[in-house]
Amino acid sequence: MKEQMAILGNNRIEDVRWLCSLTESELDLLIGLKVLIQQRAKKIGHKSLANKFDLKTLRALSEFLLPLHKLVTFIHYLNGASSINWYLL
Numbered sequence: 001m002k003e004q005m006a007i008l009g010n011n012r013i014e015d016v017r018w019l020c021s022l023t024e025s026e027l028d029l030l031i032g033l034k035v036l037i038q039q040r041a042k043k044i045g046h047k048s049l050a051n052k053f054d055l056k057t058l059r060a061l062s063e064f065l066l067p068l069h070k071l072v073t074f075i076h077y078l079n080g081a082s083s084i085n086w087y088l089l
Helices: 002-008 013-020 024-043 047-052 055-079
Strands: none
Touching: 013 055, 024 047, 024 055
């Protein structure tokens, strides 16, 4: 049991299960978001902000971002465009 808790760290088992259920494109989106937050926090001199952006926070943000990501992907597919102008959405 201690070994399992060491692997999970401060993350809840439900959050880890959720993370494992994501598709590759969903993971890419969330990893990109995490990297962006880390870079911005470092640039403004508040690395501690990036540390607060844990799996629980990522899961909460994904409730909004992942459906939006799927919608944009669907629109991209319908338009047959090679790129989407994000500022037009």
